[in-house]
Amino acid sequence: MASRIGALIPALLAGALALFVLAPVLAVAARATGFALGPADWAAVRFTAAQAFVSALVSVTLAVPVARALARRSFAGRGALITLMGAPFLLPTIVAVLALVAVFGRAGVVNQGLGLFGMGPISVYGAHGVVLAHVFLNLPLAVRMLLQGWQAIPSERFRLAESLGFGPAQMARHLEWPMLRSVAPGAFLVIFVICLTSFAVALTLGGGPGATTVELAIFQAVRFEFNLGRAALLAAVQFALCAVVAVLGWLLVTPAAFGAGLGRQALLRPPGGWRRGGDALAIGLAAAFLLLPLGAVVLRGLPGLDELPAHVWAAAGRSVLVALTSTAVTVAAALVLALAVARGGRGAGAIDAAAALPLATSGLVLGVGLFLMVQPFVSPARLALPVTVAVNAALTLPFVYRLLLPEARVLLSDYGRLADSLGLRGWARLRWLVLPRLARPLGFGAGLAAALSMGDLGVIALFATEQSATLPLVVQRLMGAYRLEAAAGAALLLVGVSFALFWVFDYGGRRYAAV
Amino acid sequence: MLRFDRVVLAQEEFRLSVDWELPAGARVAVIGPSGAGKSTLLAAVAGFFAPQSGRVLWQGADLGPLDPGARPVTILFQDQNLFPHLTLAQNLGLGLRPDLRLSAAQRTQIDTVLERVGLGGMGARKPAQLSGGQIGRASLARALLRARPVLLLDEPFAALGPALKAEMLALVAEVADETGALVMMVTHDPADAKAFAALTVLVADGLAHAPAPTEALFANPPPALRAYLG
Secondary structure, three states, X not given: OHHHXXXXXXXXXXXXXXXXXHHHHHHHHXXXXXXXXXXXXXXXXXXXXXXXXXXXXXXXXXXXXXXXXXXHOOOOOHHHHHHHOOHHHOOOHHHHHHHHHHHHOOOOHHXXXXXXXXXXXXXXXXXHHHHHHHHHHHHHHHHXXXXXXXXXXXXXXXXXXXXXXXXXXXXXXXHHHHHHHHHHHHHHHHHHHHHHOOOHHHHHHOOOOOOOOHHHHHHHHHHOOXXXXXXXXXXXXXXXXXXXXXXXXXXXXXXXXXXXXXXXXXXXXXXXXXXXXHHHHHHHHHHHHHHHHHHHHHHHHHHHHOOOOHHHHHHHHHHHHHHHHHHHHHHHHHHHHHHHHHHOOOOHHHHHHHHHHHHHOOHHHHXXXXXXXXXXOOOHHHHHHHHHHHHHHHHHHHHHHXXXXXXXXXXXXXXXXXXXXXOOOHHHHHHHHXXXXXHHHHHHHHHHHHHHHHHOOOHHHHXXXXXXXXXXXXXXXXXXXXXXXXXXXXHHHHHHHHHHHHHHHHHHHHHHOOO | OEEEEEEEEEEOOEEEEEXXXXXXXXXXXXXXXXXXOHHHHHHHHHOOOOOOEEEEEEOOEEOOOOOHHHOOEEEEOOOOOOOOOOOHHHHHHOOOOOOOOOOHHHHHHHHHHHHHOOOOOOOOOOHHHOOHHHHHHHHHHHHHHHOOOXXXXXXXXXXXXXXXHHHHHHHHHHHHHHHOOEEEEEEOOHHHHXXXXXXXXXXXXXXXXXXXXXXXXXXXXXXXXXXXXX
């Protein structure tokens, strides 16, 4: 009997998740005023699609020479650089923005350099600033996905090509181009989706008629105009936009495995001549583009770290609490769903779809929907933190789930029958089989979820008051008040805590992982 | 008594009919070409493969509704018989209590059984530190602890050399004697069948033939067996 009830848990969980994602959409649809978008709304839709397209295109295009150089060259620090390419995924968006302002802003090194040549200052704000930030955040992701593609080409293939006397041009035509044709569209689509729901970047660098995303327009409609009908309409549009692209992505893209097997040796005989210089240039420029802004945050933040206002520390405490709670929820839910789907049987397809469902929505869509739902009963501001926890948990769940699913499948095919034949189930199965064997992906997934939640600046902006602000929100507000020293100090704290959370979980998982 | 009551095992193109019974405590070799369904036959007893029709009964009771762990069965697979992340003692302990809340008496029991199969003092080791033969013995030690009345061997010793395999079969015989278990052993090797099993079941052409005395069967093989032996 107990096992029959146990078998229901994943189905109930999947149902609850679907409800949590879809009910706000219904609330939004019910509240939307008419179905006519105003000119400003159309501008937001156009800008959202255009900036996502350009950001994805630039990221993937720039990633090609960098990934190729990394794939075929060996040099000191290659491993460290590849690892570093994973870091921006964990970097809180608001910190990335601050870093870019430090380098490309009015007082940044770039404008100082331009000034030396008598050229006028460029501005980091506006549409091009939004694209710049998106490329900064997503170029590493594109590089990692393409690098994986390069390394998935069997080395026998390269050896065969060398033995046939292929030059670099033939290599590119027969080996590299076919790989890119299959991998690059996936990378493009993933980045396109990420940029489609961009909020923090648009909030800080965009705004105004030429650079407002739908996500930002939703926020403004709620926060500044208090026009809930318009916010609801925009949220419905955003959901439609995301859902279409998410379904496309789910169908077309095989997920990028993080970290796995990227350390493979470079080519034995990489091409020389001008290609050598070109590769060095690609790697050097990419490293500078990624490292300089981060270095700038550290340099600026360190002095400010000493005299952080007290409310920054309070916000940091709240953020850690939010991150840990939503991580616990996400990881537990993702594990239950992944185990159920790995086991297969009736309903596995539906559970799999439910686990992917949050990809079809966005933080602000969920936020506005929940806002509308709770508003008649309780002041939304009082629920700021619980809502943030729930939204963060739902939005990170697909990532953690996709990380766990293949591992759960392996676990089941290797040891499922043995465990069944020994009558290992319930808590005993979790304790003696699942946790030890999945510790590594669970730790990595928890680290990812914690860092993403820690750095998230989305739905909290909609609900928060002074008393419930999280650390990313405080950074944004300090930035908005032009207290850049304090903002940099708080940003440094935010990065430190985010990376520390990731490291603790990931290391803990690897440490606990069985042979 | 293990009874196959008009059992049909089917999956896509595959189909196997079984309709006979085995006395408790018998030792039976299951022989036949690859893909004929030897492992599937064992899986049906262990609870990993539900028959399309018919019932598998132990002492008159239908095994159908029982989960694999609740069946009167211990099965040894071709590999992965031990959890690599648990120590040998823990792996054996799972045979006594799946939640591993072991009493002092049970711990002593584990040590005794380890001693018995020649792994004395190795309780704290992980499977990766053991040889293939030692892993086989540890799996049999757990079968000894579980003492279920049916022991299914799905070629767990296939990867061992001839001398080690003979040693394992001798140990299986000991375990079977001690627990009084009915043993069904899948094998490719007629020598194994002759050395170990009084009865042999030939699985070929969609049919699990009724068990026949091993000596007589190999002395005068029917056409299907002759085709397999070549």
